[in-house]
């Protein structure tokens with residue numbers, strides 16, 4: 001199995017190299033050169049498998065020969081062993097043809113754990129096999145940071161440095177990062193905004209000498225391995241509801257388009273997915289795209305669903321690649337225009353193709369709160385603001401009456417207690433594993449918004465690519 005860039009001008013890589021590379025060198029994203037296909041009999045054979053075994057089966061053809069089968073099975077088993085629910089991704093029926101899939105039983109209470117718990121282990125395995133070491137650096141405005149830290153903690157071949165804007169993440173989110181006590185985990189609070197943090201990370205990646213010395217790498221949502229890991233819960237839900245004989249639809253609260261693109265990938269490998277419903281908050285570039293065929297960048301508005309406060313959805317490029325008939329040069333030109341003018345129009349024919357599968361709806365904060373309140377009243381379920389948006393989108397769009405639709409609950413309501421309290425008048429409790437979060441000791445470095453200082457801080461603590469200390 002080989003991976004090609006959506007912009008057609010980067011080296012073709014095997015799974016392990018695409019894993020470590022993240023972004024392709026031409027600025028594109030890696031996608032499989034061709035999709036593996038599962039026949040109906042293959043899907044039927046996966047029904048009822050324990051979750052980790054299902055993951056290993058789904059991922060196997062994507063990994064090719066890069067990791068042997070027994071190791072892959074072991075890594076998948078370890079990745080999901082720490083989830084708090086025996087079903088890992090339990091389904092709850094809400095009404096005749098609507099289900100909720102809870103993706104928040106992992107260590108940091110959001111769906112990102114599904115991909116990152118596996119990704120951290122895949123990284124560590126591949127690096128150990130090569131006798132090398134990597135330094136993960138990232139910026140976070142909340143959810144991604146804690147999931148990445150939990151995924152990388154205590155791994156021999158990884159150090160992780162996570163930047164967050166000082167005083168601008170919620171206390172629960174900060175504590176989920178800063179209370180992880182592990183020698184290879186480094187939290188840095190920057191005097192600045194989330195954008196300043198992102199600029200610092202970009203600055204580090206652009207410093208090629210530094211990049212090579214510490215083996216700089218990223219685990220952000222454009223990493224192909226994250227997409228693949230997420231295919232498994234779509235298969236898990238579809239099989240439970242009657243696939244491969246019976247088609248299903250999914251409703252996904254969407255920011256960077258990584259999660260819903262995994263559902264698209266599930267369909268590409270043969271799962272009968274008939275409808276994908278994208279839910280947006282006020283930052284609705286994707287909803288406007290699926291309505292008009294035009295992607296136009298606006299300014300980011302802070303909302304009650306901060307993990308979707310995004311204006312450029314990086315992973316949408318993977319869908320565009322197919323809409324441009326996998327013509328990397330044509331897409332590269334379109335993306336240059338998008339960067340320059342802030343707009344990209346795919347035209348009537350491509351829009352029509354996209355709309356055979358995708359539908360979209362947008363909710364503002366007032367509507368989001370109303371949905372949380374109404375859902376609690378009608379079904380007793382307390383959903384977080386992100387999940388509420390997906391759920392409401394599922395109810396709003398036109399869909400075949402007999403198509404079962406699964407709405408994804410992407411975060412535990414206790415991660416967003418203020419928004420939930422504003423909607424229903426009470427605060428959801430943290431699950432047992434995080435009950436003492438507010439009492440735990442924090443460890444975090446506070447640094448100015450200064451690239452040289454951040455770089456020196458990392459150099460003094462990171463391990464070089466060859467496994468030796470970088471500092472004297």
Ligand SMILES: *Cc1c(COP(=O)(O)O)cnc(C)c1O
Pocket residue numbers: 110111112143144221253254255256257258259260307308386387410411
């Ligand atoms: C990251 C995140 C999203 C958005 O997922 P994408 O893959 O970026 O579309 C939605 N909900 C929650 C809770 C998240 O953490």
